[in-house]
Amino acid sequence: MRILRIFPVVSLLFLVFSVTANAQCKAFAKADCLPELAPYTHDGNYHAAVLTEGEEAELFKTFYSDMDYRLAVCGEEILPPVEFIVMDASNNILYTNKNANFSRTWDFKLESSQQLKFVIKVNSSSEQGSSPKSGCVAIMFGFKIKK
Amino acid sequence: MLGNRILILLFLSAWVMTGCNSGGRKMKKESDSLLIPRDDAGVYEEIKKAEKVFYTLPSPLESAMLIKSAGAKFDDNLLNPVDNTRNYITNKSMALNLGIYTCDLSFASLYDQTQLIINYMNAAKKMADGLGILKAIEQEDIDRLEENIHNTDVIMDIVSQTYLNSNSYLEDNGQTAIAAMVLVGGWMEGLYISTRLIDLKDFNSNKLVGRIIDQKLSVDILLSLLEDSKGHPAIDEIIVQVNKIKLIFDKVTIKTSPIRPEYDQSTSVTVLKSEVQSDLSQEVFRELAVAVAEIRNSFVK
Numbered sequence: 001m002r003i004l005r006i007f008p009v010v011s012l013l014f015l016v017f018s019v020t021a022n023a024q025c026k027a028f029a030k031a032d033c034l035p036e037l038a039p040y041t042h043d044g045n046y047h048a049a050v051l052t053e054g055e056e057a058e059l060f061k062t063f064y065s066d067m068d069y070r071l072a073v074c075g076e077e078i079l080p081p082v083e084f085i086v087m088d089a090s091n092n093i094l095y096t097n098k099n100a101n102f103s104r105t106w107d108f109k110l111e112s113s114q115q116l117k118f119v120i121k122v123n124s125s126s127e128q129g130s131s132p133k134s135g136c137v138a139i140m141f142g143f144k145i146k147k
Numbered sequence: 148m149l150g151n152r153i154l155i156l157l158f159l160s161a162w163v164m165t166g167c168n169s170g171g172r173k174m175k176k177e178s179d180s181l182l183i184p185r186d187d188a189g190v191y192e193e194i195k196k197a198e199k200v201f202y203t204l205p206s207p208l209e210s211a212m213l214i215k216s217a218g219a220k221f222d223d224n225l226l227n228p229v230d231n232t233r234n235y236i237t238n239k240s241m242a243l244n245l246g247i248y249t250c251d252l253s254f255a256s257l258y259d260q261t262q263l264i265i266n267y268m269n270a271a272k273k274m275a276d277g278l279g280i281l282k283a284i285e286q287e288d289i290d291r292l293e294e295n296i297h298n299t300d301v302i303m304d305i306v307s308q309t310y311l312n313s314n315s316y317l318e319d320n321g322q323t324a325i326a327a328m329v330l331v332g333g334w335m336e337g338l339y340i341s342t343r344l345i346d347l348k349d350f351n352s353n354k355l356v357g358r359i360i361d362q363k364l365s366v367d368i369l370l371s372l373l374e375d376s377k378g379h380p381a382i383d384e385i386i387v388q389v390n391k392i393k394l395i396f397d398k399v400t401i402k403t404s405p406i407r408p409e410y411d412q413s414t415s416v417t418v419l420k421s422e423v424q425s426d427l428s429q430e431v432f433r434e435l436a437v438a439v440a441e442i443r444n445s446f447v448k
Contacts, residue, residue, distance in 0.1 A: 026315045041303050043206040044249075044310030046318060049199045057199040060371070062364040064205075066216040068416070094408045095417060107416045112403060112423035113361040115368070119197070139201070143209060145216050 025050060029138035033074035036105050040070040040142025047139040051122045053080065053132035059118040059139055063110055070142040071106045073097070073120055076135030080125035084139075087117045109146060202372035204330050204365055207246060208306055210337025211253035217355040219344045221258035226251040227336070227447045229270040234448070238278060239381035242325045243446045245274035246332025249310055254340060256302045264302060268292055268309075275313050278325060283313040324376035331385055332446060334369065338362055339443040342436040350429055359435070360425045363396040388442045395435045401425045 025048040034042060049057055063069055075082035081102035086095040094116070097103045120137060205213065227247050235241045252267035268289055275283035288305055295301035317326035341359050350356060369389055376382040407420040 023319055026319055029315070030311070041208070041300075042307045042311065043209045044307040044314070045203050045206050046311050046315040047201045047203065048315075051198065055198040057201065058197040059201040059203060060368050061203045062205065062361065062368065064209075064213055064358070064361055066213060066358070067209075088406045090405075092405070094406055094419060107414075108419060109416060110419045110421070112421050113357075113364060114403065114406065114419065114421065115364045143212065145212065 025136040025138065028076060028136045029074070029140065032076075033072050033104075033138040033140050036072035036074065037070055037140060037142035040068070040144050043141050043143055045141065048136055050134055051075075051079070051120075051137045052134040053122050053124045055122055057120045057137065057139070059120070060115065061118075061141070062113065062115045063108075064113045065110050066146055067143045068107070068109045068146050071108070071118070072104055072140045072142070073118075073137070074104050074140075075122065075137045078133050079122055079135040079137070080133075081123075082137055083121040083123060085119040085121070087119065089115050089117070091117070202368045202375070204334045204369055204372070205337065206307075206310060206330075207250035207333035207337065208253045208303060208310065210250055210333060211257050213358045214254065214337065214341055214344070214355065215257045217341075217353075217358050219341075219355050221254070221260065222344065223255075223260065223263060225340050225343050226254065226263070226267070229266045231447060232270050232273045235274065235277065238325060239328060240446075241274045241277045242328035243332035243335075245271060245278065245313060246329040246334070247336040247443075247447060248274060249306065249313075249329075250333045250336035250340070253303075253306055256299065256306055259297070259299065261296045264296065265289070265293060268306075271309070275309075278317075280313050280316045283316060284309045324379040324382050327372050327376055327382065328385065330372065331369065331389070334362075334365065335439065335443050335446060339439050342432075342439050345432070345436070347429060347432075350432070356427060356432070357425070359432070360399055360401065360427050363399050363401060366393045366396050388445070391438050392435070392442070395431060395438055398431045398434075399425065399427050 026046070029046065029048045047059060051057060071084070071086075073082055073084045082104075083096065083098050083102060084106075085093055085098075086106070086108075087093055095106060095108070097106060100106075118139065120139060122135075122137065124132065227244065229248075231244070232248075235244050248267055248271040252264065252271055255263035255267055268284065272284040272289070288309055292302060292305050295305075314326050314329060317323070317329070338359070341355055345353055345355060345359070366389070370386065370393065373382055373386050373389065377386065402424045404422045409418045409420055410416075411418055
């Protein structure tokens with residue numbers, strides 16, 4: 001009986017935590033990542049997730065030859081620098097921000113429209129024995145007409 | 148005492164699960180292997196490792212921008228009339244038409260159609276409100292729109308913000324199927340407007356034909372996005388419809404040379420250089436245009 005009483009409470013807690021964590025990511029994305037896109041226009045799409053050290057996310061998107069693009073990948077301060085790798089459809093690496101001091105943004109344009117894949121990695125920096133850190137990671141795209 | 152311990156244990160479990168799982172477009176599942184081309188083991192291994200996978204389509208704003216950049220003319224007859232808002236009472240129709248109206252709004256914005264901009268923002272607001280999306284489009288957004296009605300940059304910023312509010316609300320509240328339908332509506336409207344703006348007399352020289360061919364690259368992404376919500380009756384219906392489009396796009400060939408990234412130091416921009424050869428016959432185009440119109444009209448009826 002006691003378990004039956006506890007179950008709805010835990011379900012509610014789970015829901016509250018889930019919505020709160022996600023709302024924090026949205027607020028982080030809008031406050032910390034969106035400004036990185038200026039002077040490009042944000043496309044309006046939203047990609048954000050809570051990642052823990054050692055975890056990866058991937059994103060697939062088509063990019064067009066008529067546009068100039070800016071990618072912004074932002075991690076919360078609690079996380080170590082977030083690495084992103086850009087690949088073509090055959091998994092060839094085209095760019096990694098590891099070679100650019102983990103820059104949060106990357107400006108690019110294409111001679112022909114392509115589908116690209118982005119691998120976003122939160123590398124481990126915690127000392128052995130300590131618990132890995134988690135935080136929001138936002139991935140946003142800005143565009144403008146190619147001049 | 149025991150009850151308190153159970154409560155604490157369950158509380159911590161909920162916290163850990165939330166911290167690890169929330170916010171992602173999709174958690175990896177074993178069944179995802181079905182989505183990956185079997186002949187590309189490298190990609191398959193990479194994707195298996197990822198905690199979250201995002202499939203993203205051109206947003207309505209981007210679709211409208213692609214149409215404008217191709218030199219197309221504005222035609223308000225192609226837009227979904229705002230009077231149709233009263234017909235949309237199901238979540239499916241409201242979600243699809245939130246995407247459609249946002250695309251129409253973007254299209255009107257880029258061509259300085261001042262009255263249409265206001266009308267379509269209100270239509271999109273009705274759809275967002277109907278879906279219970281809180282604070283997606285507020286009266287102050289509409290007031291700001293009216294105050295800046297001749298400033299395209301500000302209008303694009305408002306459209307982008309309100310669209311972000313809608314899709315982030317849906318994602319954050321676990322309504323991924325509804326979020327996917329909004330994206331599908333916007334994408335289909337962009338494709339519909341593009342196909343309707345093609346005059347076969349200048350088919351070979353029309354830049355917009357190239358942008359339509361490019362949508363072949365997004366069809367598989369779109370299907371992967373929809374597969375995330377497979378089992379949802381409305382999504383299952385849309386998957387059948389999108390598969391019809393895919394079958395036609397399968398007749399279009401796109402051959403691309405390997406991409407050569409070159410960094411331009413003067414602009415700090417990386418140029419992804421490659422050559423592409425594509426082929427879309429008028430016959431296949433006509434087939435595509437008919438199929439797209441059929442699906443889009445089923446969305447707006």
